[in-house]
Amino acid sequence: MLEIFGTEINLGPIWLTLEVAAITTLVLLVVGTPLAWWMAQMRSSNKVFLEALVALPLVLPPTVLGFYLLIIFNPTGPVTEFLRFFGFEGQLTFSKTGLVIGSVIYSLPFAVQPLMHAFEAIPQRLLDAAATLRAGVLDRFFSVVLPLSQRGFLVAATLTFAHTVGEFGVVLMVGGNIPGETRMVSIDIFDHVESLEYDQAHILSAMMLVFALVVLMLVYGLNRRFGVKVG
Amino acid sequence: MLEIFGTEINLGPIWLTLEVAAITTLVLLVVGTPLAWWMAQMRSSNKVFLEALVALPLVLPPTVLGFYLLIIFNPTGPVTEFLRFFGFEGQLTFSKTGLVIGSVIYSLPFAVQPLMHAFEAIPQRLLDAAATLRAGVLDRFFSVVLPLSQRGFLVAATLTFAHTVGEFGVVLMVGGNIPGETRMVSIDIFDHVESLEYDQAHILSAMMLVFALVVLMLVYGLNRRFGVKVG
Amino acid sequence: ETANIAVAANFTKTIEAVGKVFEKETGHHVKFSFGPTGKLYAQIRNGAPFDAFFGADERRPKKTIEDGNGVADSYFVYAQGQIVLYSAKFPVKDQPLDVLKAAEFNHLAVANPKTAPYGERAVSYLKSKGLYDGVKSKIVNGESIAHAFQYVVTRNAEIGFVAMSQVVDPQSPVYGKGQYWVVPQTDYKPINQGALITKRGKDNEAVKAFMKFIKTPKAIEIIKQFGYNVS
């Protein structure tokens, strides 16, 4: 609890939000990178289909997406059953896991699209050069592709992170708004607005904006300092 | 009205959604392109600040963003007063204008980030070559920069379009969910869910998904066919 | 004449049914905009073109009048919500209190007590019966009563306090499935849903007619059919 201008602010949701956003970003970079690379390399017409598929989570309103996630991830549904088979205990919804899964799905396009774009822009001749210097596929990826798509990663990471922070519909739907467990700051602000506690809403919003501004400026600043321009 | 599997579907919100999404995409490309270009060219440290600023709309939950837009575009507020001064009549909120303004602001980062990324990847020597062939700044932009950032435009346009189609919080807040005027399909689905008309919700969602899949595949397919690889 | 009426989301279906009859009988036209009550309040406060406001509680409609945005003497209670305890798994019909006491479920869905009167009444009911502490850790908050209901329908929560209107509707996905127990009206403060004519609708004949119509026995009959009380 924090008091600002005589208004009490609960910091819990803020920390939770940052945690979920960070985990989501991490997961999406880890999952999205091979996916984007694979798609960037694809030449078949499946590529078009995959590209469209990846963009789909954007098309459904988050609350609706959340609704379907509720259906898919329900504790007696096939997904949970499947995970149970591998020793998973517990429930996918109403937990941090659920929040992360929901955010990951919802933000997928923001991670994959810029990454793919960045990967496609890497000149083939540099990969050729690396191959003749005995770098295998993975080695090439880490030593040439990754550093040269820095800007793409930055875009992907900031879009994903910011988007998860501001995410509302999906986490609201899947999370269960349990104070201290799944109440993210976006829901918190919304609740304040709904119950006419505008002061709290204003303060929380301002905090998030300032915080985001600082973080983003730091990230972009670092990138500008250490960035490489290809081409 | 359309009947599918014995369920009545009102197509109005779908058309409205497509219209708003198309206008938003158009506006964002028109507005975002010079902004992204200007930012891509910037060398000063303001750039970092601007980049962060552009990403900000992502950080606020859409409903909260909508809430602030509602306050800012209030018919007695300064923005409307300012526009009145130039002969503007009517209201910025609760109208299609409001929907577009809200969506434009909310989707700004999705347009500007990929465009900026694409612009920054254009090799300086090509611009130099164009300059020595007597192309002025604008001419260079249209004849070299635009075609070479095709992929960036594609990413920007699809992210923006899809995001506007799936937008819910902002349009609900700024639009007011007035049937036939500002009821977008995302809200419509949500209303159906609220009133337990799950069939309609499922059908509408499926329609949107299929439609989006087809459109996206078309767009990506065309791009693949006519795309250029730089570098 | 046409009236734009803002209606709390939980009343969506009911008022549409009433509206149909009203339009047939009077030749007036009504357009309903649905949304969370707090949001509707904020919209009206910021110049939304609504002629009447049907809230989900008494507080926000009354506050609208206090703000000077409503016609002072137009306020009345148009319906009272009824809480039921629903479960597809537990025998809530016969031993509701035992089930709650045993708390053998993972999740108990309740509307957010902070923003939804249904939730607030459910929580205070639990508290008055001394059951709250036992189930506190199992509670998941739906943002609205509809959302709480979705938790139950999708089986993410095995049990939940929902609205009577949601279980008696023949179109409801739980209609005739599972068990529900109507919480005695005497055990909680009535959930009065208040309505009013806004300043904008002061001279709108359609609104006046509708407000009159909704108090007729014919309308009350419909409202009761949907599971609400009218006193």
Next chain:
Amino acid sequence: MQNKPMMHGYLKLKLGEFELDSGDFSLDLDGVTVLFGRSGSGKSTLLRAMSGLDKRTQGILVVNGKIWQEGSRRMAPQARNIGFVFQDAALFPHMTVRQNLNYGMKRLPKGVAELSDAEFNEIVSRVGIADKLDRAVTYLSGGERQRVAIARALLSRPDILCMDEPLSALDWRSKSELLALIEDVVAAYKIPLLYITHSPAEVERLADRVVFMHDGKIETVETLQEALARPDSPLFAEEGVVSVLEGLSMPMEAGLHPVVMGEDRLWLSDLSELTQKAVRVRVLARDVSIALSDPKDLSIINHFKTTICELIPKGEHRTLVRLLMADGQKLFAEVTNHSAERLHLRVGKTVFALIKSVAVTE
């Protein structure tokens, strides 16, 4: 009264550790000016600075009386009417070869007529890309890209042409075809050309003047004659000293072109039709031998009676002999010290210069 076309100024450009600092320079803008210097000496940087392609350029540059650069204010490159062939071609990857060529042609300044189709076709076929016009440029070979870049610049009808090693990736035949083309275009349209190359042969063939660069500085600007007259000229570093002789070409006799130089005749076995009357021929000093008497039973056909006017020890057991021809032109011969001693070469002595092979430069 019209002034001679000129470019003069003083350009500075700091790039990381490298600093271009041209010093005051002044160039006649007619014919071909070659920038010559070792790799990394700043040739490309200077040419870019002259063309206004680098914003960080400082200094002053005045071209034909117009101010192109003053302090850090520069005229935009597109306003300078410059054609530029970049070291790496810089073709537009989203266009076909034809679209690349058209790019400049569609942007001619007012009053400049577009080239006719015949002229277009001639340039394109001489550059050797006529069969590649509708190909995408992405997969052209190294040499093909350079050829397209050259054609693109020529077709844009600039007031000044700048070329940065345009022929480096070409085989000699393409090279000599393109050199001929460049010469023709420069002559026909009177476009002054600024040209970077590492090849002395190209310098001797094309240059009217040479800008020698070293370490970011312009060392000297010399006419080709001056540059060739210096025995220590950097141009000679590779092939050794070269003399360039001027004369008038005459109609062919018995498969040989006589070139008249005063009383002497130089017989050229050059194949090409010589269109010009005044020709310039290039003789490597090591291709010139000295005989004390006029040898008769020798396959060498060019024998000139000359006077030794200077003996320059070159070190490494070599002597450079400067010979005065009958018409006053200077001719260098390189002999070993051993030969010089054997033949008792002294200043003032009359000897016969035997020239085995000769190349026409212009």
Next chain:
Amino acid sequence: MQNKPMMHGYLKLKLGEFELDSGDFSLDLDGVTVLFGRSGSGKSTLLRAMSGLDKRTQGILVVNGKIWQEGSRRMAPQARNIGFVFQDAALFPHMTVRQNLNYGMKRLPKGVAELSDAEFNEIVSRVGIADKLDRAVTYLSGGERQRVAIARALLSRPDILCMDEPLSALDWRSKSELLALIEDVVAAYKIPLLYITHSPAEVERLADRVVFMHDGKIETVETLQEALARPDSPLFAEEGVVSVLEGLSMPMEAGLHPVVMGEDRLWLSDLSELTQKAVRVRVLARDVSIALSDPKDLSIINHFKTTICELIPKGEHRTLVRLLMADGQKLFAEVTNHSAERLHLRVGKTVFALIKSVAVTE
């Protein structure tokens, strides 16, 4: 029993309208193999196909008994232990010069020792980039990039080196320094080299064998001797016919190197210390004159008594004379028809060949 290192196969690669169709070929993998052909003839494409850099390659390729390509199955390029210097350098833009160099050194196969610091420093300073090691590569000049690319490939200690016009953007001094370096490295580490160039001088200096390409096909594979023995060899297209003579170099006398060829002595005025005993010298046919008697008062020091064994009319009023030297080596002289008639040159006649200048090739 170990087989001679060999590469043989048949490679096909269709790229748009262009089709590489090598035909059966077989190359000894020792020393230097040069790919020679006009711009666009498919040299780069063939080298890429041999290195496994193009997935669309078809055919068969066997190197030292190992199968590198069979049908469309190819061994990955990184498994082939090939070093490649690309036509456009292809440096990693996100690394400094040093990091570019280290890239290959950090990825040596097991059992191959890293080069010592001394060796590293030697290569780097001979390539001429010792002072640029910690610079970003983005702003290197054209020649500097090529030099870094060469060093990078040399330092990665490949089993086979491939170079695609590695010296095209360099001034002649850097060129000859790097040629010497490449020769040394190839000799010291016994790395076979596949080399693309447009310069016959580089071919003659480096090549052990030459692969002539035309229109996507391998026309012939010849040893340098064979390639030079053909008067119509494409190598001669630029400078005319060349003879390459072999002999033994002796200690210097009076600033000249005698090279013994049977009874004859060829005097080289070449400056360089000749480390090798067996040398190969290159004589342009147009640098050889013919005299009927042994001229005495002439600065030309190399006079050989020879017999005319063939007169080849070359058209354009020229005759190519094939001369037989005392030790049986062949020497070409080019004279005008006019001279040939004047001197009554006939097969079997004994004449004196005068060689003005001579270059050492190896």
